[in-house]
């Protein structure tokens with residue numbers, strides 16, 4: 001099996017290489033690509049040193065079994081169709097194809113069946129959406145979600161390596177910012193992406209539209225406010241949910257959430273510092289308001305659960321393995 005990772009030197013790409021190794025994927029060949037800037041960089045996979053190459057159209061015509069893309073939407077829009085047209089199954093971490101009809105938007109625990117016997121481009125959802133739908137898909141199956149009101153507390157790593165550098169420089173005294181619209185150190189910023197004419201940010205629109213596509217229900221009302229916080233790794237979310245069908249008790253609701261794969265309920269509460277490196281979504285502080293309404297707190301490693309691990313789980317499912 002030949003695998004390519006595009007954007008291999010980025011926050012997500014480096015983690016993809018690590019997670020491929022951790023999940024026991026044994027490619028006969030692993031090729032790593034980035035821009036010309038970091039061609040020549042050496043990364044380690046299974047004790048082997050692999051040199052990063054510059055991404056080119058020629059390289060994408062090479063017919064890989066899988067290509068994991070994580071180099072931004074523009075790169076994906078240009079290069080992923082070239083790879084796919086040469087027989088490669090593309091797992092794309094960018095927003096380029098997520099809402100395109102016919103392209104599966106996959107969280108393997110929820111709708112992994114979409115990639116069985118599928119060839120072409122598969123979209124990996126937005127990080128905040130993945131951890132939210134993982135903690136809610138069993139609730140939706142049992143009680144049909146009517147409305148979700150969510151506030152996010154998103155780590156700077158969600159904006160890539162340069163964003164982490166920006167926070168770290170500010171922690172050392174710098175006042176400069178170019179990645180975030182304001183200084184993020186000792187601050188919170190209620191803007192992720194750009195605002196459209198309705199006032200919602202692109203990150204909020206992703207949460208609205210991708211939740212509906214993954215849960216296969218365009219009627220779900222999703223009302224997000226996405227906020228960047230000065231945390232390095234781990235997104236948190238405060239989530240309010242209304243269901244159409246009533247649940248009988250806190251216990252029944254809790255057991256329903258517990259049935260979700262790769263989700264764990266914690267009795268106290270969990271913070272982002274504790275989840276870095278984990279592939280689990282942690283749910284805590286479940287509070288029942290009445291038989292149709294509850295609130296909870298969830299936390300997950302955005303680079304793993306929200307990106308790299310989800311991509312590798314898609315690859316495993318596509319290979320015919322369990323998630």
Ligand SMILES: NC(=O)c1ccc[n+]([C@@H]2O[C@H](COP(=O)([O-])OP(=O)(O)OC[C@H]3O[C@@H](n4cnc5c(N)ncnc54)[C@H](OP(=O)(O)O)[C@@H]3O)[C@@H](O)[C@H]2O)c1
Pocket residue numbers: 006007008009010011012013033034035036037038039055070071072073075093094095125126127157158159160161162302303306307
């Ligand atoms: N961070 C997250 O939590 C997260 C979660 C879900 C999805 N994503 C998505 O994943 C993608 C990457 O995010 P990231 O956080 O890993 O960003 P990042 O740390 O900034 O890394 C970007 C990667 O893309 C490469 N790249 C940039 N322009 C390129 C070009 N023209 N040709 C080839 N390679 C190019 C970079 O290579 P150089 O080293 O050469 O610059 C680097 O390897 C984005 O689409 C992002 O929206 C990120």
